[in-house]
Amino acid sequence: xxxxxxxxxxxxxxxxxxxxxxLDFADCMQKEVEQINKKFHFLxxxxxxxxxxxxxxxxxxxxxxxxxxxxxxxVESCAGSKILKDYVPTFDATAVHxxxxxxxxxxxxxxxxxxxxxxxxxxxxxxxxxxxxxxxxSCGGSSGGAAGLVAALDYPHIALAESTGGSITAPAAFCSVxxxxxxxxxxxxxxxIDYANSLDKIGTIGKTVHDCALMLSIIxxxxxxxxxxxGERKSYSIEKSTDLKGIRIAVPKEYFQNLDKEVxxxxxxxxxxxxxxxxxYEKVSLKNTNIALIAYYIIATAEASTNLxxxxxxxxxxxxxxxxxxxEYFSAVRTDGFTEEAKRRIMLGTFTRMAGxxxxxxxxxxxVRTLVIDEFKQLFNKxxxxxxxxxxxxxxKFSEIKKLKPVEHYQxxxxxxxxxxxxLPHLSIPVKxxxxxxxxxxxxxxxxxxxxxxxSVFEKIR
Amino acid sequence: xxxxxxxxxxxxxxxxxLNLSSKEVNRMQKDLSxxxxxxxxxxxxxxxxxxxxFQPLPIINVFREDSQEQYLTQDKALSNxxxxxxxxxKGPRAV
Numbered sequence: 178x179x180x181x182x183x184x185x186x187x188x189x190x191x192x193x194x195x196x197x198x199x200l201d202f203a204d205c206m207q208k209e210v211e212q213i214n215k216k217f218h219f220l221x222x223x224x225x226x227x228x229x230x231x232x233x234x235x236x237x238x239x240x241x242x243x244x245x246x247x248x249x250x251x252v253e254s255c256a257g258s259k260i261l262k263d264y265v266p267t268f269d270a271t272a273v274h275x276x277x278x279x280x281x282x283x284x285x286x287x288x289x290x291x292x293x294x295x296x297x298x299x300x301x302x303x304x305x306x307x308x309x310x311x312x313x314x315s316c317g318g319s320s321g322g323a324a325g326l327v328a329a330l331d332y333p334h335i336a337l338a339e340s341t342g343g344s345i346t347a348p349a350a351f352c353s354v355x356x357x358x359x360x361x362x363x364x365x366x367x368x369x370i371d372y373a374n375s376l377d378k379i380g381t382i383g384k385t386v387h388d389c390a391l392m393l394s395i396i397x398x399x400x401x402x403x404x405x406x407x408g409e410r411k412s413y414s415i416e417k418s419t420d421l422k423g424i425r426i427a428v429p430k431e432y433f434q435n436l437d438k439e440v441x442x443x444x445x446x447x448x449x450x451x452x453x454x455x456x457x458y459e460k461v462s463l464k465n466t467n468i469a470l471i472a473y474y475i476i477a478t479a480e481a482s483t484n485l486x487x488x489x490x491x492x493x494x495x496x497x498x499x500x501x502x503x504x505e506y507f508s509a510v511r512t513d514g515f516t517e518e519a520k521r522r523i524m525l526g527t528f529t530r531m532a533g534x535x536x537x538x539x540x541x542x543x544x545v546r547t548l549v550i551d552e553f554k555q556l557f558n559k560x561x562x563x564x565x566x567x568x569x570x571x572x573x574k575f576s577e578i579k580k581l582k583p584v585e586h587y588q589x590x591x592x593x594x595x596x597x598x599x600x601l602p603h604l605s606i607p608v609k610x611x612x613x614x615x616x617x618x619x620x621x622x623x624x625x626x627x628x629x630x631x632x633s634v635f636e637k638i639r
Numbered sequence: 640x641x642x643x644x645x646x647x648x649x650x651x652x653x654x655x656x657l658n659l660s661s662k663e664v665n666r667m668q669k670d671l672s673x674x675x676x677x678x679x680x681x682x683x684x685x686x687x688x689x690x691x692x693f694q695p696l697p698i699i700n701v702f703r704e705d706s707q708e709q710y711l712t713q714d715k716a717l718s719n720x721x722x723x724x725x726x727x728x729k730g731p732r733a734v
Contacts, residue, residue, distance in 0.1 A: 267715040361695040375694050404701040405694060471678050482655065489656070491730050493719035499731045504656065506731035512658040520657055524667055525674060527655045528643070541681055543691030550692060584673045600695025622696060 181205055181332050185239065185388045188333035192237035199238055203227040203282075206240060206332050210284065217312065218304035219326040221245050222253055223285040233280035241281040241392075242336045244323050245289050247379060248368040249273050256370040257289040257319070259302035260514030261494040270368020271403070272337060272379050272396040279395050284334065287322030291519050292481065293341050293372040295319050296589045297578050298348065300518040305575075308351060310613055314572040317348035323382050324348030324356065335392050336382040341372045342473050343593025345380045349605040350567035350615025355636075356382045357389035357629070360622045361600030363408040364393075365400030373480035374405075376473070376597060386606065386633040390415050393625060408623065418630035422455030425560045431466035432565035432592055443608040444566045447616045447639060451564070454638050458564070461556060465549045469595035472545035474587055475529050476598070479539050482526030488514065521583060550599045557621040562631055565592055567605040567615030592617065604632045608639060643671045 181202055183191065191197050203226040214220050220242065232238045243249055246256035248266035250273075255261040269277065277283070290300040298321025299305050306321045308314040309329035316325040323336035325348070338345045340358040349356025357380050364379040371377060381392040390413045398410030428448060433441060448458055490496050490510030497510055515523070529538035556563060569592060578586075596603045596619045605615035616635065620628035648668045652659045659667060713726055722729040 264719055267711065267718055362698070401703045405698055407696070407698070468680055468684060471681055474674075475678070475681075486656075491720065491722055491728055492716075496721040499722060499729065501731060502734055503731050508656045508658050511656050515657070520659075520663075521667065521670055523655050523657065524648070524651050525671060528647070528651050528671065531651070531654070538678070538681070540691060541684070541686060543693055544686035544689040545681070545684065546692040546695070547689050548686065550695065582673060583670050584677045587674070587677075598695070 185333045219322040220285040236280035240284040242284040245286040246370040257291040257301045260488045264493045271365035271400045290319035293319040317351035319344040321348045324352040327354045328352040341376045342597045346567045346605040351572040353607040356605040360602045363397045365403040365406045367402035371484040373477040415633040424456040426458040427461045427560040427563045429463040437570045443614045469549045472542040473594035473598045475542035478522045478526030482523045563619040567617040
């Protein structure tokens with residue numbers, strides 16, 4: 178019997194009252210995490226919880242797992258890539274620094290697709306996590322380990338995750354937990370191992386919207402170490418949300434094409450429930466949806482190809498014997514260190530930035546981003562949120578994923594790429610408990626509080 | 640947008656500092672051609688009058704106080720490398 182089967186909210190209340198024996202809690206949780214990890218491979222590195230307990234309010238030692246691409250001082254951080262094997266950061270990412278100073282205990286580093294290059298968490302240089310709802314199926318990616326651990330662990334815990342094109346929403350939906358991707362820039366990227374600078378966003382995955390709001394309140398806010406960071410530090414409150422009366426919801430028809438029938442049915446049920454609670458929905462069109470996915474992949478891979486140029490076996494990560502000239506040595510390290518998908522994305526991004534192709538691909542994609550942002554902004558003049566499925570399919574089996582061509586794999590991001598390209602905050606909430614289908618709610622830039630208030634009501638009425 | 644050739648794949652791999660076997664070159668040629676074909680809708684789009692968005696939110700002239708801060712020490716900067724000598728990173732020969 179697990180005596181610590183508490184929600185985060187209950188843990189914080191009980192610990193504030195002095196009702197938690199922290200050493201016993203750490204021992205029990207350590208055993209449980211190690212046992213679960215043997216079966217599901219959620220974590221690449223498990224910390225010694227007892228050694229890291231930091232009993233300080235307001236989090237009072239609350240365990241937080243950290244996606245492998247977010248640097249934790251003194252803990253090997255590899256972003257899921259063999260090329261960063263043995264890299265031990267000498268500093269904390271700003272988000273990690275902030276949670277530590279609010280009393281979080283770092284639980285370990287969660288498995289992910291290498292540098293975030295995947296939708297199913299199968300493109301890893303390390304272990305592939307299995308879906309806790311069905312181990313034959315994917316957790317989703319790239320923050321698959323984070324979402325899987327949140328779903329499987331019956332202990333108070335929140336995950337720090339990251340999204341570039343859907344890496345929080347996809348696994349949150351597939352593992353039936355809540356994933357929050359905030360507005361681009363409100364969480365500092367300092368200490369985040371880059372995938373694509375203009376798209377990367379640190380966010381959070383939890384069992385409830387409350388857990389995500391709690392974590393965002395701690396990690397958000399301007400940081401001088403990230404020039405793209407913005408916003409004041411504030412507390413995001415979802416307490417005052419009671420119903421959806423008068424909430425205007427846009428339902429874009431392009432997000433309902435080529436859907437799995439079960440997904441479609443559950444999402445319409447969810448929208449109707451919101452309507453019954455007072456919301457008003459209207460079907461709309463977002464014509465740039467398909468082109469947004471294309472622009473996303475061009476920008477993401479172009480930025481990735483420059484970011485990954487620094488991995489050359491000299492300063493950190495994988496090293497080889499210093500043989501040959503610069504080019505021969507760097508090429509040998511990179512050829513061994515990257516997986517096939519990383520090489521494919523580096524190649525694609527290098528090509529679209531080359532002289533003669535740059536204007537046709539890279540620059541055009543940047544212009545498409547303007548069109549996509551403008552189209553979303555027009556909708557937000559009239560609507561509070563956009564509602565859609567988080568993913569077009571149910572979690573696929575690993576055997577099915579193996580058969581997908583790269584281009585088919587990329588098309589799985591069709592519902593998450595547009596809002597990520599535009600840097601809009603979005604939330605994935607399970608349509609029902611233990612059901613691997615997420616309702617995606619998207620809000621205007623910097624409207625996280627309203628987004629989470631609406632999400633919190635849906636959580637109660639679903 | 641034209642189909643990518645194996646010669647182009649080899650050129651891109653060389654720029655990206657990746658050694659590809661001939662089997663990998665052929666597979667990459669096929670994959671990249673399929674991906675670029677899926678990008679064809681971009682051709683039809685007229686965005687001549689549209690300004691590019693290099694960031695999702697407009698960010699202009701970000702400054703901070705010009706004050707001294709503590710950054711990485713030399714020892715910490717070198718702590719993750721096997722290749723160091725006399726306080727410097729040691730690399731392969733230049734040519």
